[in-house]
Amino acid sequence: MVLSVEHVTKTYPGEAAAPVLRDLSLALGAGETLALTGESGSGKSTLLHLVGALDGFDSGEIRLAGTALSGLGDAGRAALRRGTVALIFQQFNLIPSLSVARNLAFHARLGGRADAAWLDEITRRLGLAELAGRYPEQLSGGQQQRVAIGRAMALRPRLLLADEPTGNLDERTGDAVLDLMLELVAETGAALLLATHSARIAGRLDRHAHLHLGRIA
Numbered sequence: 001m002v003l004s005v006e007h008v009t010k011t012y013p014g015e016a017a018a019p020v021l022r023d024l025s026l027a028l029g030a031g032e033t034l035a036l037t038g039e040s041g042s043g044k045s046t047l048l049h050l051v052g053a054l055d056g057f058d059s060g061e062i063r064l065a066g067t068a069l070s071g072l073g074d075a076g077r078a079a080l081r082r083g084t085v086a087l088i089f090q091q092f093n094l095i096p097s098l099s100v101a102r103n104l105a106f107h108a109r110l111g112g113r114a115d116a117a118w119l120d121e122i123t124r125r126l127g128l129a130e131l132a133g134r135y136p137e138q139l140s141g142g143q144q145q146r147v148a149i150g151r152a153m154a155l156r157p158r159l160l161l162a163d164e165p166t167g168n169l170d171e172r173t174g175d176a177v178l179d180l181m182l183e184l185v186a187e188t189g190a191a192l193l194l195a196t197h198s199a200r201i202a203g204r205l206d207r208h209a210h211l212h213l214g215r216i217a
Helices: 044-051 073-081 100-110 118-126 139-155 171-188
Strands: 004-013 019-028 034-035 061-064 084-090 157-164 191-195 207-212
Touching: 004 044, 019 044, 019 061, 034 044, 034 084, 044 157, 061 084, 073 084, 073 171, 073 207, 100 139, 118 139, 118 171, 139 171, 157 171, 171 191
Parallel strands: 034 191, 034 207, 084 157, 157 191
Antiparallel strands: 004 019, 004 061
16 A cells, blocks of 8 residues: 555644545555646645645644654655655746756756656657757647646655646647556556546546545545
């Protein structure tokens, strides 16, 4: 099992605070893809942040490849993000001062997992070879999203998290980006947890979970 979420509750502090996630459980095995849908505020992004070891939770447990997140400090969580789990967001989050080639290699090198042959393969498969020397500001939205996918997959993660990865793209470009993502996930055997508002995109994945008021409906 790559991901196990067991009875997790998360509340953000503030007046009249209410849980964003309520006793939520789900599991995801190697090679499986799961779409999360739900209205804004249903907890999709919060769940991805918790699973990606970017934030803590109130109760329950999350395990990544058998490692319990509740027992990890900042260093342990950072280590997971450098190897076990990779994240893709709709804002792309590319480093403006780095070329496409250096953006693609950044996280893998940071985690000591750089593989030149695999990086060349990803660059070719994503159609980025001719763009390797360009900078993010010189790319279209679809090109930037392909770089973000390549940067994440360069790690060969056990789990790929994607938060509305096609939300800023037109339908045709978004479909092409999703095709490439699913192709790479299938080839590497990674698990994919993808949050989306689109029922059409959710239908492309193996399984579908709908969040409503912090619970799986």
